[in-house]
Amino acid sequence: MIDFSYTIWILLIPLLVFVVTGLTGHRFKPIVTGIIGTTGLGVVFLLSVYTAYKYFFVLDKVEGAFQRLLAFNFTWLHLTEKLHIDIGVLLDPISVMMLIVISTVSFMVHIYSLGYMRGEKGFARFFSLLSLFSFSMLGLVIATNIFQMYIFWELVGVSSFLLIGFYYEKDSAVAASKKAFIVTRFADLGFLIGILVLSYTTGTFDFITLTGPDSPAFTSGQGIMFLGMSTMTWSMLFIFMGGAGKSAMFPLHIWLPDAMEGPTPVSALIHAATMVVAGVYLVARMFPIFHHEQSALEIVAWVGGFTSLFAAVIACTQYDIKRVLAYSTMSQIGYMMLALGVSGYGGEEGLGYMASMFHLFTHAFFKALLFLGAGAIIHAVHSNYMNEMGGLRKYLPITHATFLIACLAISGIPPFAGFFSKDEILVAAFHHNKALFAIEYLVAGMTAFYMFRLYFNVFWGKEQLYHHTPHEAPITMTLPLIILAIGSTFAGFIPFTKLVTSDSLPFETHTEWGIAIPSILIALAGIGIATMLYMKKSETSKKIAMALGGFYTAAYSKFYIDEVYLFITKKILFNYVSRPVAWFDRHIVDGTMNQFAYVTNLVSDKIKGFQSGQLQQYALAFISGVIALALLFIYLWTN
Amino acid sequence: MFEGVPIHWFLVLATAMFFIGIYGFLVRKNLITMLMSIELILNSVCINFVAFNKILFPEHLEGMFFTLFIIAVAAAEASVAIAIIINIYRRIVNIDVEKMNEMKY
Numbered sequence: 207m208i209d210f211s212y213t214i215w216i217l218l219i220p221l222l223v224f225v226v227t228g229l230t231g232h233r234f235k236p237i238v239t240g241i242i243g244t245t246g247l248g249v250v251f252l253l254s255v256y257t258a259y260k261y262f263f264v265l266d267k268v269e270g271a272f273q274r275l276l277a278f279n280f281t282w283l284h285l286t287e288k289l290h291i292d293i294g295v296l297l298d299p300i301s302v303m304m305l306i307v308i309s310t311v312s313f314m315v316h317i318y319s320l321g322y323m324r325g326e327k328g329f330a331r332f333f334s335l336l337s338l339f340s341f342s343m344l345g346l347v348i349a350t351n352i353f354q355m356y357i358f359w360e361l362v363g364v365s366s367f368l369l370i371g372f373y374y375e376k377d378s379a380v381a382a383s384k385k386a387f388i389v390t391r392f393a394d395l396g397f398l399i400g401i402l403v404l405s406y407t408t409g410t411f412d413f414i415t416l417t418g419p420d421s422p423a424f425t426s427g428q429g430i431m432f433l434g435m436s437t438m439t440w441s442m443l444f445i446f447m448g449g450a451g452k453s454a455m456f457p458l459h460i461w462l463p464d465a466m467e468g469p470t471p472v473s474a475l476i477h478a479a480t481m482v483v484a485g486v487y488l489v490a491r492m493f494p495i496f497h498h499e500q501s502a503l504e505i506v507a508w509v510g511g512f513t514s515l516f517a518a519v520i521a522c523t524q525y526d527i528k529r530v531l532a533y534s535t536m537s538q539i540g541y542m543m544l545a546l547g548v549s550g551y552g553g554e555e556g557l558g559y560m561a562s563m564f565h566l567f568t569h570a571f572f573k574a575l576l577f578l579g580a581g582a583i584i585h586a587v588h589s590n591y592m593n594e595m596g597g598l599r600k601y602l603p604i605t606h607a608t609f610l611i612a613c614l615a616i617s618g619i620p621p622f623a624g625f626f627s628k629d630e631i632l633v634a635a636f637h638h639n640k641a642l643f644a645i646e647y648l649v650a651g652m653t654a655f656y657m658f659r660l661y662f663n664v665f666w667g668k669e670q671l672y673h674h675t676p677h678e679a680p681i682t683m684t685l686p687l688i689i690l691a692i693g694s695t696f697a698g699f700i701p702f703t704k705l706v707t708s709d710s711l712p713f714e715t716h717t718e719w720g721i722a723i724p725s726i727l728i729a730l731a732g733i734g735i736a737t738m739l740y741m742k743k744s745e746t747s748k749k750i751a752m753a754l755g756g757f758y759t760a761a762y763s764k765f766y767i768d769e770v771y772l773f774i775t776k777k778i779l780f781n782y783v784s785r786p787v788a789w790f791d792r793h794i795v796d797g798t799m800n801q802f803a804y805v806t807n808l809v810s811d812k813i814k815g816f817q818s819g820q821l822q823q824y825a826l827a828f829i830s831g832v833i834a835l836a837l838l839f840i841y842l843w844t845n
Numbered sequence: 846m847f848e849g850v851p852i853h854w855f856l857v858l859a860t861a862m863f864f865i866g867i868y869g870f871l872v873r874k875n876l877i878t879m880l881m882s883i884e885l886i887l888n889s890v891c892i893n894f895v896a897f898n899k900i901l902f903p904e905h906l907e908g909m910f911f912t913l914f915i916i917a918v919a920a921a922e923a924s925v926a927i928a929i930i931i932n933i934y935r936r937i938v939n940i941d942v943e944k945m946n947e948m949k950y
Contacts, residue, residue, distance in 0.1 A: 819949030821942050822871055829867060 208260055210277035213295045216253050216305065217348065219246050220341035224334050231330030237320075243333035244316040247309065247340060254309040261302045262705055271710040274298040274414055276350060288409050294350040296413060299706040300490055300563055304347035307570045308480050310693070312340045314686035315475040318578050321682030322471055322585060332372060332469065339365035343480050347487060351411035352401050355488070359397065359452070362481050363390050369476060370468040382464035389461040393451020400444030407437055417494040424498050435501060442495060442502040445488065446509075453485025453539050456513040460768055462536060466528040470581030473528060478535050478577050479570040486542045486566055493559060493708060497551040507547020511642045514540025516765070518652040522659065523751075523762040526590045527580050530660050531573070534616065537649060538569050544646065545631040548638035549708065556708030557715065558638070561630030564702040568623035571697050572615040575690040579609040582683055583664060586676035592660060597669035601676040604684045606665050608691040613661045615694040617654035617729045620722075626698035629722045636721055650725050654732030662740035855896035862889035876930045876940040880923060887919050 223246035231239045265273065279294035316336060323329055342361035349355035364387075371383030405411050408422040416423055423438055435443075449455075454462035465477050476482070489496060489506060496503045514537045521533035542562045549558025582605040587595055599606040615622035618629070628650065635643040678684065704712040739747040751758045760766065862885050869882030891912045898908025934940050 814950040817950045819946030821945065826871055829871070 208265055210257065210260070210275055210295070210297055213253070213257055213297065213348070214278045216250050216257070216309075217295070217341065217345055219250050219253075220337045220344065222246070224337040224341060227330060227334040227337065231334055234330070236329035239330040239333045240316075240320050240323075243337050244313070244320060246337060247313045247316045250340070250344070251309040251313040254305040257297070258302050258306050261297055262299075270712070272299050272705075274710075276414070279350060289405065289411070291353045291411060292351055293354055295348045296350040297348070299710055300487065301347050303563060303567060303706050304487060305344065307567055308340065308343050308347065311475055311479040311570055311574045311690075312336070312343075314574065314578070314690055315471045318474075318581070318683050318686040319469075319471040321680045322581055323469065326469075328372065332369075335365060335368050335372070336472075336475070339369065339476060339481075343484075346484060349413070351413055352404070352416070352492075353411045355491070356394075356397065356401055359448070359484065360394065362476075362484065363387065363394065363452075366390075366465070366476050366481055369472040370465045372469055372472065373467070376467070379467040382461075382467040386461040386465050389458055390451045393458050394448050396444045396451070397448020400441045400446075400448065403437060403441035403444065407441070413491060417492065421494060423495045436499070438495070439499045439502050442492070442499045443505065445492060446485075446496075446502065446506055449485030449488040450509060451485070452488075453482050453543070454513075454536050455485065455509050455540065455543060456516055457767065459513065459517070459536055460771060463529050463532045463764070466526070466532050470528065470577060470584060473532070474574045474577030474581065477532065478573040482535060482539060483542065483566050483570070486539060486546065486562060489543065489546050490559065490563060493546065493549075494551060496546070497549075497708075503547055505547075507544050507639065507642060510540045510543025510545075510547055511645050512540070513537070514544065514649045515645050515652075516540075518649045518656065519761050520764050521656040522652060523758060525593055527583065527592050527660060527664065528577070528590055530592075530656060531576055531580060534576075534653065534656065535573055537653065538565070538573065538616070541628065541631055541646065541649070542566055542569070544642055545634055548635050548642065550638075552709045553707075553711065553713050554715065556713075557630060558634035559708035560702055560706060560715075561627060561634050563706045564700075565624075565627035565631055567700070567702070568615070568627045568694070568697045571690055571693040572612040572622075572624060575608060575612040575687060575694055576616070578683070578687055578690065579605050579612060582679040582687065583609075585679055585683070587670075592663040594670055595664045596667035597665070598676060599665040602665075602678050604678060604687060608687040609661065609665070611691045611694055613657045616657055617733060618650055618725060619654075619729055619733075620726065621695070621698065623694050623696070623698035625722075625726070626717075627702075629717060629725065630702075630715070632721050632725055633718050647725065647728055651728040651732040654729040655736050658733045658736035659740050662736060666741050852896060852900055855892060859889040859892040859896070862886075862892070874941050874943055876933070876942055877927075879942065880926050880930070883926075884919060884923065887915060891915050 223243055227239045227242055261272070261275075265275075267273070275297040277295040277297050279292055281290050282293045283291040285291065316333070319332065319336065323332055326332070339362065342358050342365055345358035346355055346362060349358060367383050367387040370386050371379050373379045374383075401411075404416075404423065408416065410416060410422065415421065447458075451458045462477060462482065466473055468477070496506065517533040517536035517540060521530050521537065524530045524533065542565050545558040545562035545565065547558070549556055549560075549562065551559075582602065583595065583598065584590060586598070586602055586605075589595065611622065615624040618625045620626075632643065632646055632650070635646055703715045707713060739750075763769075866882045866885035866889060869885065870879050873879055873882065894908040894912045894915075898905065902908075930940055933945065937944060
């Protein structure tokens with residue numbers, strides 16, 4: 207038996223770094239804070255790798271399956287004998303895998319930010335907030351119970367809010383941070399309701415009990431039906447609502463594109479690799495219960511599938527490179543959700559589960575790489591718009607090479623990482639739902655198309671007039687790019703079926719070439735179309751856009767979802783709900799109180815003359831009273 | 846002593862003094878006069894004490910002693926009142942009670 211209790215330091219180090227740098231950051235040179243933060247994360251990275259090695263390769267298995275370990279536990283709130291809220295560290299295959307993902311990407315982003323954020327106002331604040339985020343995200347994945355997860359869930363929401371609003375002097379950044387916070391908060395309300403319903407019916411928060419083989423969730427909460435679904439199904443749907451909000455699933459996705467107002471390393475860390483996959487992680491964490499509630503799982507699959515298509519269509523029309531990447535993130539997370547939705551439980555049935563986690567893992571590498579590459583491009587040309595770029599491959603050779611690798615990886619071209627994970631997802635979808643499988647084939651082609659549209663627009667085509675000659679980024683920025691590019695190339699060869707599976711038992715799988723070859727061909731077709739349209743700047747793409755007419759405009763305007771939200775809130779909610787409520791508050795609630803005050807004021811104004819300051823008036827009143835009382839008593843006594 | 850003086854003579858005298866005192870306190874505007882009115886009220890009470898003591902309990906002296914105490918306390922009270930009046934006079938150069946109306950709403 208190996209002692210894993212040191213893993214609590216994975217959580218404590220970033221917290222300590224946050225507190226120290228947050229309180230004393232203004233006293234030192236900014237670079238000192240940056241180095242403290244990066245070193246802290248480096249230690250966390252090493253600890254995570256060490257833990258993963260010990261967990262996967264040294265720790266004994268129980269009946270062939272990886273154990274679920276309670277490495278550290280501390281009862282925080284003791285509600286009843288059965289119901290208590292703990293804080294602790296839970297180690298199982300997915301949490302250990304997430305530790306690797308988060309610490310690696312976070313460490314890379316820290317190094318990158320040393321170069322990218324150099325000379326920015328608030329450099330120290332940036333690094334202490336990054337530490338806060340790392341702390342919250344690590345706490346989220348190693349949560350032992352759903353309540354601890356909820357606490358850290360809110361913490362990542364706050365740190366995301368703070369980092370999106372990093373340039374708080376810019377109105378658009380402030381608006382974006384508020385939007386992200388409000389939308390995810392609204393979704394978290396659903397999450398909280400789900401937690402309450404779940405813990406009320408099962409009487410526990412604990413993940414090990416809840417997702418174990420004889421979970422109380424399988425038996426309780428089945429009898430009572432509401433709108434045709436059992437209590438447990440409803441609680442799973444509410445929990446999924448929280449996950450959908452964080453993971454930017456349709457229709458709660460509107461905050462993610464705007465969140466790109468934050469600094470680019472933040473987009474890479476939070477809004478591409480780690481926080482936005484928290485929803486996927488949540489569903490995976492609760493997967494045995496979701497699997498038991500098939501109707502909820504069906505909804506997960508369709509929401510994922512629809513989002514992946516929807517986001518891919520929008521991504522084809524955007525010009526802001528970060529927004530293209532944001533929509534592509536949504537699309538890829540849709541893939542992961544879909545894979546979970548079509549998955550079964552146990553053995554080869556659990557292929558979708560494994561594929562989802564696999565894609566989460568590989569996606570973290572190539573999407574972080576894409577964002578960091580985009581950061582390097584923006585750093586070089588000071589623009590976010592791809593139509594103001596072109597021919598950059600000569601100036602940014604390292605960025606160009608790594609970006610190309612990431613594009614190939616996300617498009618699913620072997621041997622890059624994305625191919626393997628995406629292939630597993632397609633196989634899982636093929637065996638469970640042909641309609642979703644068809645959608646995913648289409649999306650695979652569109653992914654390749656929009657990624658190479660971006661790639662050709664930025665690195666090929668005609669050179670634009672730049673303010674100054676674009677130059678390659680410093681070593682602190684290119685080093686993470688190279689490391690992540692290596693990850694994106696080789697992560698696909700990790701045998702996930704042996705490590706991360708739905709029931710922790712390894713199983714055998716093999717690439718189904720009957721599905722893989724068409725998907726490669728579709729991706730190549732997407733790349734081919736992009737090459738024809740964008741390698742040389744030509745008018746063909748504009749003509750196609752013109753021909754598509756209304757559909758193109760709708761996609762370019764993100765299908766007017768933002769406008770729909772604005773219409774619902776401003777026109778309907780504000781007019782027909784908020785305004786009457788405000789009227790009631792102002793006129794009825796406040797009015798009653800004002801009336802009380804008015805009457806009191808009026809009465810006292812009328813009788814205040816009684817206190818005239820004239821001594822003899824008081825004396826007269828006093829003596830009259832005495833005489834009146836005397837007469838009264840005489841009258842009473844004589845009768 | 847006072848044999849043959851009926852009790853109601855004392856009572857009429859005391860009541861008359863008491864209400865003269867009350868009247869003076871309510872209508873006179875001069876603080877000194879008001880103080881004198883209070884002395885009248887006190888003394889009317891003293892007369893009652895002495896008279897009742899003599900007639901009801903001739904073998905006891907409590908009424909007499911009580912009167913002595915009242916006189917002593919009244920003297921002390923008068924000195925305090927006059928001190929206050931002098932301070933008021935120094936402040937507003939007036940001892941008219943109607944001018945002293947600052948402590949109001």
